[in-house]
Amino acid sequence: xxxxxxxxxxxxxxxxxxxxxxxxxxxxxxxxxxxxxxxxxxxxxxxxxxxxxxxxxxxxxxxxxxxxxxxxxxxxxxxxxxxxxxxxxxxxxxxxxxxxxxxxxxxxxxxxxxxxxxxxxxxxxxxxxxxxxxxxxxxxxxxxxxxxxxxxxxxxxxxxxxxxxxxxxxxxxxxxxxxxxxxxxxxxxxxxxxxxxxxxxxxxxxxxxxxxxxxxxxxxxxxxxxxxxxxxxxxxxxxxxxxxxxxxxxxxxxxxxxxxxxxxxxxxxxxxxxxxxxxxxxxxxxxxxxxxxxxxxxxxxxxxxxxxxxxxxxxxxxxxxxxxxxxxxxxxxxxxxxxxxxxxxxxxxxxxxxxxxxxxxxxx
Amino acid sequence: xxxxxxxxxxxxxxxxxxxxxxxxxxxxxxxxxxxxxxxxxxxxxxxxxxxxxxxxxxxxxxxxxx
Numbered sequence: 001x002x003x004x005x006x007x008x009x010x011x012x013x014x015x016x017x018x019x020x021x022x023x024x025x026x027x028x029x030x031x032x033x034x035x036x037x038x039x040x041x042x043x044x045x046x047x048x049x050x051x052x053x054x055x056x057x058x059x060x061x062x063x064x065x066x067x068x069x070x071x072x073x074x075x076x077x078x079x080x081x082x083x084x085x086x087x088x089x090x091x092x093x094x095x096x097x098x099x100x101x102x103x104x105x106x107x108x109x110x111x112x113x114x115x116x117x118x119x120x121x122x123x124x125x126x127x128x129x130x131x132x133x134x135x136x137x138x139x140x141x142x143x144x145x146x147x148x149x150x151x152x153x154x155x156x157x158x159x160x161x162x163x164x165x166x167x168x169x170x171x172x173x174x175x176x177x178x179x180x181x182x183x184x185x186x187x188x189x190x191x192x193x194x195x196x197x198x199x200x201x202x203x204x205x206x207x208x209x210x211x212x213x214x215x216x217x218x219x220x221x222x223x224x225x226x227x228x229x230x231x232x233x234x235x236x237x238x239x240x241x242x243x244x245x246x247x248x249x250x251x252x253x254x255x256x257x258x259x260x261x262x263x264x265x266x267x268x269x270x271x272x273x274x275x276x277x278x279x280x281x282x283x284x285x286x287x288x289x290x291x292x293x294x295x296x297x298x299x300x301x302x303x304x305x306x307x308x309x310x311x312x313x314x315x316x317x318x319x320x321x322x323x324x325x326x327x328x329x330x331x332x333x334x335x336x337x338x339x340x341x342x343x344x345x346x347x348x349x350x351x352x353x354x355x356x357x358x359x360x361x362x363x364x
Numbered sequence: 365x366x367x368x369x370x371x372x373x374x375x376x377x378x379x380x381x382x383x384x385x386x387x388x389x390x391x392x393x394x395x396x397x398x399x400x401x402x403x404x405x406x407x408x409x410x411x412x413x414x415x416x417x418x419x420x421x422x423x424x425x426x427x428x429x430x
Contacts, residue, residue, distance in 0.1 A: 079399050086374065141380060149372030152397075152423060210400055215375060222376065223408070282374030298374075 007230040013209040014234025020198045021114060021235070022242035024062065027190035031248065032118045032258045034239075035062060035202065036111035037285040038102035041303070042310035042319075043186050044168065047178040050307065051314035055184025059172035061192050063289065064165040065199015067303075070207040070293030071162040072200070077208075082158030084297030086150040090355060091298050094277045095305020096312065097348040098285060101273025103310065103319040104341050105129075106260055108285045109213030109274060113232060115260060117239035119251035122260045122267050129268030130275040134217045137279025140356040141222070145280065147359055150298055158295030161303065169196070185259060207294060212287040214278035254334055259322035261335030266320070266342065273348045280356060318344045365389070370405075371397040371424050379408045382429070386412060390430065397424040405429075 017035075025034035033039050039056075044064075046057030074080040102108045105126050107115060112130065115123035137145075172178050173192060181187040189195060205211070209231050216228035243249040253262040261267070278284045281302055283291060288306070291299035313319040323335040337345075366389040370378035378394065378401045385392045386409075396402050402418060402425045409416045409429045418427040 081398065083372070086372065141376065146377060147374065150374070151372055212375075218376065223379065223411075225407075225411070227407070282376075 007227060010209055010227060010231040011234040013205050014211065014231035015238045016234075017202055017205055017211065017231075018235040018238025018242070020202050022239060024190045024195060024198050025242070026246075027194050028188055029190050029195075030185045030188045030259065032115050032120065032260075033107070033111060033185060034114055035198070036107050036114070037063070037066075037289065038099060038108035038306070038310070039111060039185070041099070041285070041306050042103065042313070043181075045307050045310045046186060046314070047172065047180065048168070049179055050311035053314040053319075054186075055181050056186045056314070057179040057181045058186040058189060059168050059178050060189070061169060061172070061195035062199035062202070064169045065196045065201075066203035066206070066286070066289045067165045067293040068162050069200035069203025070290040071159065073204040073207050074294035079207075080158065080295050082153045082155045082295045082297070083150040084153045084157060085148075086298045087147040087359065088298055088301045090147060090359065091281060091302045092305040092308075093351065094281050094355065095288070095302040096309035097351055098274050098277040098281070099306045099309030100313060100318055100341075100344050100348050101270045101277065102285070103270075103313040104337055104345050105267050105270030105274070106320050106322060106335075109271075109278070110284075110286055112271065113213065113236050114239055115258065117236050118243045118258065119249045120255060120258055120260055121251065121253050122262055122264075125264050126267040126271040129270065129272035131217055131221075132268070133272040133275025133277075134214055134279050135221055136272075136276050137356070138218055138222045141279065144361040145356055145359055146361045147280070147282075147298075150296065153297060157297055160297075161292045161300040203290060203293060206286060206290045211290075212283045214275055214284040215287065217275075218279055254323045254332060256323050256325040256332050261320050261323055261337065263320070263335075263337045266337040266345065269345055269349070273345060273352065276349075276352050276356075280352065313341075313344075316340055316344070365391045365393050365428075367393045367395070369395045370401065371395050373401075375401070375404070378405050382408060386414070386429065392429045394427040394429060395424055396427070402427065
């Protein structure tokens with residue numbers, strides 16, 4: 001079945017993903033973090049002990065479900081293809097950069113949309129940076145940027161990340177080997193089975209609809225094509241309705257409790273890094289998980305880059321803090337970007353430009 | 365007929381290369397090896413008012429745009 005042939009279908013599929021995200025938020029996932037790829041990879045890195053931030057350690061079944069959902073539907077529709085060899089280590093570095101940018105802003109593009117739908121004006125500010133990052137990436141694409149060809153590999157190779165994801169799920173469900181937060185965002189989650197089902201469905205839909213937050217804006221900027229944009233719009237509309245109905249819609253900056261900060265420059269620069277890196281990679285963090293599931297070892301390496309990147313962020317104090325309410329004084333404590341985070345952000349921007357300048361198509 | 369070999373390339377490179385070829389040629393042969401890339405190129409060609417047909421080869425698709 002061709003899911004790409006109508007904007008209405010993509011709007012509907014995006015809306016279903018919105019319903020999944022809303023349901024997961026309703027059943028216990030953190031507010032406005034209902035389904036955040038960066039946050040959930042970061043939590044999974046914590047569960048594996050790759051970083052020691054005790055409040056963000058939980059092997060999120062959603063992330064595992066996304067990969068396995070994409071894998072299963074790709075097998076079912078004969079779209080599974082084991083590939084690799086397109087500048088894997090460059091992709092690894094881009095994955096790290098994407099995570100650093102996301103954790104400076106505090107969210108991936110999907111969470112940016114969720115925060116926008118909840119009235120968080122910081123996310124609307126960050127959208128400016130995300131679009132500018134995409135425009136920068138498109139500029140280099142038009143100048144001949146490429147990470148080179150991927151080639152078909154042994155069939156088994158493309159399924160390794162799905163098997164590893166299944167292994168993490170088994171460890172998380174049947175053993176006490178993995179770390180689990182007792183407080184903070186990592187301790188807030190929907191029941192495992194619901195998270196897993198949500199992830200599997202979201203993954204299958206994202207695979208069939210080619211949902212991509214960077215691709216949606218890239219196609220509008222570069223091709224004046226709004227197809228992918230409609231998928232994102234569907235998700236936004238459903239989450240907007242959910243937030244309004246549930247009384248979770250609060251317009252403003254510095255809103256306590258939603259894990260966001262109001263450092264405008266760094267909200268812009270954080271998502272600039274994510275948008276720029278995503279265009280160079282050919283897809284946003286969500287899309288990388290989906291492509292990894294359907295057999296791309298290059299995207300799997302990118303996911304590993306994001307996993308290690310999240311550990312780097314917490315081991316070296318790069319991740320920002322969110323605005324919170326002091327429970328004793330009831331004072332609002334503003335969230336902030338760390339000095340280390342700012343230095344890392346600047347390094348990431350430099351690295352992105354170096355990669356963009358140095359990887360050119362030979363025939364151009 | 366100009367041939368664009370976009371096999372193994374990521375989004376949106378197959379479309380960029382196809383667009384470049386269509387600037388100077390009326391008929392273009394495009395090779396891609398992923399279903400979503402084939403559909404992307406078909407959609408792009410349709411938006412440009414072109415007709416496409418494809419045949420499945422050994423591990424890749426051959427699209428004719430005219």
